[in-house]
Amino acid sequence: xxxxxxxxxxxxxxxxxxxxxxxxxxxxxxxxxxxxxxxxxxxxxxxxxxxxxxxxxxxxxxxxxxxxxxxxxxxxxxxxxxxxxxxxxxxxxxxxxxxxxxxxxxxxxxxxxxxxxxxxxxxxxxxxxxxxxxxxxxxxxxxxxxxxxxxxxxxxxxxxxxxxxxxxxxxxxxxxxxxxxxxxxxxxxxxxxxxxxxxxxxxxxxxxxxxxxxxxxxxxxxxxxxxxxxxxxxxxxxxxxxxxxxxxxxxxxxxxxxxxxxxxxxxxxxxxxxxxxxxxxxxxxxxxxxxxxxxxxxxxxxxxxxxxxxxxxxxxxxxxxxxxxxxxxxxxxxxxxxxxxxxxxxxxxxxxxxxxxxxxxxxxxxxxxxxxxxxxxxxxxxxxxxxxxxxxxxxxxxxxxxxxxxxxxxxxxxxxxxxxxxxxxxxxxxxxxxxxxxxxxxxxxxxxxxxxxxxxxxxxxxxxxxxxxxxxxxxxxxxxxxxxxxxxxxxxxxxxxxxxxxxxxxxxxxxxxxxxxxxxxxxxxxxxxxxxxxx
Numbered sequence: 050x051x052x053x054x055x056x057x058x059x060x061x062x063x064x065x066x067x068x069x070x071x072x073x074x075x076x077x078x079x080x081x082x083x084x085x086x087x088x089x090x091x092x093x094x095x096x097x098x099x100x101x102x103x104x105x106x107x108x109x110x111x112x113x114x115x116x117x118x119x120x121x122x123x124x125x126x127x128x129x130x131x132x133x134x135x136x137x138x139x140x141x142x143x144x145x146x147x148x149x150x151x152x153x154x155x156x157x158x159x160x161x162x163x164x165x166x167x168x169x170x171x172x173x174x175x176x177x178x179x180x181x182x183x184x185x186x187x188x189x190x191x192x193x194x195x196x197x198x199x200x201x202x203x204x205x206x207x208x209x210x211x212x213x214x215x216x217x218x219x220x221x222x223x224x225x226x227x228x229x230x231x232x233x234x235x236x237x238x239x240x241x242x243x244x245x246x247x248x249x250x251x252x253x254x255x256x257x258x259x260x261x262x263x264x265x266x267x268x269x270x271x272x273x274x275x276x277x278x279x280x281x282x283x284x285x286x287x288x289x290x291x292x293x294x295x296x297x298x299x300x301x302x303x304x305x306x307x308x309x310x311x312x313x314x315x316x317x318x319x320x321x322x323x324x325x326x327x328x329x330x331x332x333x334x335x336x337x338x339x340x341x342x343x344x345x346x347x348x349x350x351x352x353x354x355x356x357x358x359x360x361x362x363x364x365x366x367x368x369x370x371x372x373x374x375x376x377x378x379x380x381x382x383x384x385x386x387x388x389x390x391x392x393x394x395x396x397x398x399x400x401x402x403x404x405x406x407x408x409x410x411x412x413x414x415x416x417x418x419x420x421x422x423x424x425x426x427x428x429x430x431x432x433x434x435x436x437x438x439x440x441x442x443x444x445x446x447x448x449x450x451x452x453x454x455x456x457x458x459x460x461x462x463x464x465x466x467x468x469x470x471x472x473x474x475x476x477x478x479x480x481x482x483x484x485x486x487x488x489x490x491x492x493x494x495x496x497x498x499x500x501x502x503x504x505x506x507x508x509x510x511x512x513x514x515x516x517x518x519x520x521x522x523x524x525x526x527x528x529x530x531x532x533x534x535x536x537x538x539x540x541x542x543x544x545x546x547x548x549x550x551x552x553x554x555x556x557x558x559x560x561x562x563x564x565x566x567x568x569x570x571x572x573x574x575x576x577x578x579x580x581x582x583x584x
Contacts, residue, residue: 085126093119105200118142159556162312162330165549166323171308174326178297178314179268179286180261186283192273193235194281196250196257197242203253205262205273205281206244208236216242222263223273250278288322297322334557343527347539348558352565355535358441359506363499365446370453371491375483378461389458396451404515407444411516431517434532441533445512449502453495460494461487496577503573504566508537528554536562 096119103112125134195206204218214236217223229236238244261272268290275281289298297306297314306314306322313325339345377385410417411430419426430440472482519534529542544555
């Protein structure tokens, strides 16, 4: 008969006892329960606040996800059975937020026209267009107003010349205000809103002067604006929006702009009204990247330079680091510890600071290299396309060889002396010992590091940005790109610099970079499997 847990003969091992205590501590105890309640209370409070904000912005899908996740987290930490999940949940949540969501959202942006002039949805674009063309109606009626505030933001409590009272905000058109408190013939407060004092209006005059309250749901009826916080006038737009026809008409010129599916109102002649709105464009960004000559040419050049930069950086740093490791691993050399400390100094300083120092030293007019080493010569180390690339490789060699030196030193010291002595006894010369024994064994250890170093240099944004800024600029390119830009710095420029920022195209470039690095990494790891047989 198999003994059960109630049988006195059953012997419980120390490991089982420890597991039982751990399970009990994770699921019970007054202190633990109180701590759970406090922490979950904080999480739930943040979630409820997020739900209010998301609902007000009509982000129902995201609100539903937040609600479901919050309920699941509460169930996990109050359950006595989901012990493993208690430890996995925080990591999974952070993984989803900071990794999975970021990658997925970047991929989504790559299939949209998101960028300068296409930052918002269609309703916001219509409001922005009409707001940009609004002018005060001559001899319009003046309304008495009180500036108020609610959860939606600032608004106006309006008293028209007939004594009727209404209230509205930038996102809510004027509606009749009930139970308004009057001061003479002017409404000064209304339930649900906080009235701003004169001092409050002065302190927030920028917000007050920019405030536009729609008169009705029809944007063509205009808005109320105030210049002093106590009176307001109607402003009408010279653009007329026809919601049914989905057109925008310029009242002054008579030109009609229609929504033709490109994310902006467009006239028959092809002229667009900006700002437009964000739409899904499918593979248009990828078609632009590979189809437009002004983009395809720079993209190909930058891709080639990026691969060359990564390969040459890895090769040069490895060779120099390996050479120094062999030299300083020789027991006959005196003061090896002192030399090793000197070798790792470039690695001890932050890379971006070192790049800034090198940028100053390589300055064409007053840099140390030209002024001291070359006697005041004007050598354009950072402004000539070829010399700038050479300078980047030299500086990256300075920054990268100490790391390879440290790893190679450890790999060499891990090789058994018996193997080397046996090869020497068999008549192998020093070069043969290195080429046939030491180097293959070192590569077994360093192959993954070389691959990761290639991936790092493939996206080595700091060095490029701090040293040359990607320059000198390629004026023939259709995008903001320079001779020393690598793919990641080109993506940064397309997305965040210049007059026009194209997040969609930049995200498409990001997807291309991801595919390139992934393919190269997979191929490299497969090729390095043959080194495993050496072990």
